[in-house]
Amino acid sequence: MTDTLVQVEVRGAIKELFRSTDSMTISGPAGTGKSMGALFWLHMMLLRHPGTRALVVRKVARSLTGTTLTTYREKVAKEAIQAGIVHFYGGSPSEPAAFRYDNGSRIVVGGLDEPQKIMGSEVSIILIDEAIETTTRDINMLRTRLRGATAAAYPHYRMVLLTNPGPPTHHLKIRTDIRLLYSRHEDNPSLYQNGKWTEEGLRYKAELDLLTGVERQRLRDGRWVASEGVIFEFDPAVHLVDRFDPPGDWDTLWGVDFGFTNPLSWIESVVDPDGRLYVAREIYKTKTTVDVHAARMRELSDRRPSAIVCDHQAENRAVLARELGMDTTAAHKTVSDGIQAVQRRLRPAEDGRPRLFVMRDTLDTVDDSLADAGKPTCLVEEFATYVWDVRKEAPVKQDDHALDNLRYLVAHLDLVPRREVQAVGSFGW
Numbered sequence: 547m548t549d550t551l552v553q554v555e556v557r558g559a560i561k562e563l564f565r566s567t568d569s570m571t572i573s574g575p576a577g578t579g580k581s582m583g584a585l586f587w588l589h590m591m592l593l594r595h596p597g598t599r600a601l602v603v604r605k606v607a608r609s610l611t612g613t614t615l616t617t618y619r620e621k622v623a624k625e626a627i628q629a630g631i632v633h634f635y636g637g638s639p640s641e642p643a644a645f646r647y648d649n650g651s652r653i654v655v656g657g658l659d660e661p662q663k664i665m666g667s668e669v670s671i672i673l674i675d676e677a678i679e680t681t682t683r684d685i686n687m688l689r690t691r692l693r694g695a696t697a698a699a700y701p702h703y704r705m706v707l708l709t710n711p712g713p714p715t716h717h718l719k720i721r722t723d724i725r726l727l728y729s730r731h732e733d734n735p736s737l738y739q740n741g742k743w744t745e746e747g748l749r750y751k752a753e754l755d756l757l758t759g760v761e762r763q764r765l766r767d768g769r770w771v772a773s774e775g776v777i778f779e780f781d782p783a784v785h786l787v788d789r790f791d792p793p794g795d796w797d798t799l800w801g802v803d804f805g806f807t808n809p810l811s812w813i814e815s816v817v818d819p820d821g822r823l824y825v826a827r828e829i830y831k832t833k834t835t836v837d838v839h840a841a842r843m844r845e846l847s848d849r850r851p852s853a854i855v856c857d858h859q860a861e862n863r864a865v866l867a868r869e870l871g872m873d874t875t876a877a878h879k880t881v882s883d884g885i886q887a888v889q890r891r892l893r894p895a896e897d898g899r900p901r902l903f904v905m906r907d908t909l910d911t912v913d914d915s916l917a918d919a920g921k922p923t924c925l926v927e928e929f930a931t932y933v934w935d936v937r938k939e940a941p942v943k944q945d946d947h948a949l950d951n952l953r954y955l956v957a958h959l960d961l962v963p964r965r966e967v968q969a970v971g972s973f974g975w
């Protein structure tokens with residue numbers, strides 16, 4: 547039997563990978579056996595189910611060879627390769643590299659940086675190593691490759707993502723469509739045996755003990771934590787809430803931070819009777835004129851805002867006011883008090899709950915050009931990179947479009963004396 551060519555003990559999340567049939571993300575600190583365990587599982591499935599096609603990817607094709615594929619070649623499929631059951635095909639300019647099994651199974655390997663090579667494949671299993679490097683869009687794109695299995699092939703379509711933890715706002719941590727499992731150092735048989743750390747385990751742990759700060763918390767302790775110097779402690783477990791339809795009588799506020807090369811950020815927020823602010827909807831999009839944005843706002847929302855708080859660009863504001871048939875309000879722009887006001891809302895109030903929430907899936911559509919450039923594509927993604935400069939005097943000026951907008955909205959509520967905002971003309975949507 548070919549199955550007896552490898553024997554690996556599996557525990558924890560990898561055991562669950564064998565047991566279940568759904569897609570999953572396995573998160574854990576460095577060296578818990580994620581790559582080895584998942585590749586072993588994949589190898590087993592390909593041996594057992596003739597003609598199964600799989601894709602093993604990383605964000606960057608070149609980075610695969612040194613890491614994931616070395617583990618596969620030298621630890622997981624070594625005997626099978628030596629026995630001639632698996633052959634490596636090096637690929638061509640048009641065809642991706644692949645490991646070919648003599649039972650017709652195959653692993654296509656590649657990077658998301660060379661989509662033309664891998665996107666032609668139809669596969670049953672997609673294994674993404676170091677998945678922290680991926681964007682939501684990468685995952686959605688890859689998911690379309692899960693199809694076309696033959697009758698004898700592995701009978702499920704699955705995506706398996708392996709990752710070290712990153713910021714708590716990362717899509718892998720907050721997405722609800724892919725289960726998140728945790729793996730621990732005790733799950734790695736080379737580090738931990740019979741209730742005790744092995745010699746290798748003690749050595750490895752001592753090495754991880756040398757890490758400091760965020761790296762230590764992520765790679766040693768396996769925690770999803772924000773980078774040092776992050777300005778807003780946005781915790782999705784606390785601040786991100788499921789979508790709901792706000793009652794019609796809750797106050798609605800719109801905020802707009804203009805942009806063309808940079809994204810325009812539009813936020814629709816609602817305020818509950820206790821004064822809690824909920825971000826309910828957003829547009830985050832480049833290269834679109836204000837009149838087109840305005841039309842989209844009207845399509846997306848049937849709520850009448852009590853104010854449209856805007857950054858100070860007279861021309862853009864005039865277009866927006868004209869297209870929406872409503873006056874806009876100039877934002878309270880000072881940074882320091884605005885940041886403090888947002889921080890105050892993010893902290894729990896007396897009743898233990900914060901006063902600022904973001905609903906899940908607020909975004910209208912992802913701007914592909916931003917996703918491709920590795921930039922944030924929505925409000926929640928900006929939190930991770932919004933950090934103080936070294937002297938902690940001002941935020942580092944990058945990717946703060948939706949956060950500026952949020953700051954204006956909070957300042958409007960908390961820092962500006964309330965005043966009536968007059969609607970101009972008809973407001974018939």
Ligand SMILES: Nc1ncnc2c1ncn2[C@@H]1O[C@H](COP(=O)(O)OP(=O)(O)OP(=O)(O)O)[C@@H](O)[C@H]1O
Nearest residue numbers: 554555575576577578579580581582583734735736
């Ligand atoms: N099931 C296992 N049985 C025996 N040894 C294992 C097993 N899993 C992992 N190992 C050993 O532990 C080492 C680290 O495992 P692996 O590279 O899979 O960790 P990882 O969780 O992917 O780490 P990283 O987070 O750094 O990518 C492997 O090179 C291998 O030697």
Ligand SMILES: [Mg+2]
Nearest residue numbers: 580581582675
């Ligand atoms: Mg790994």
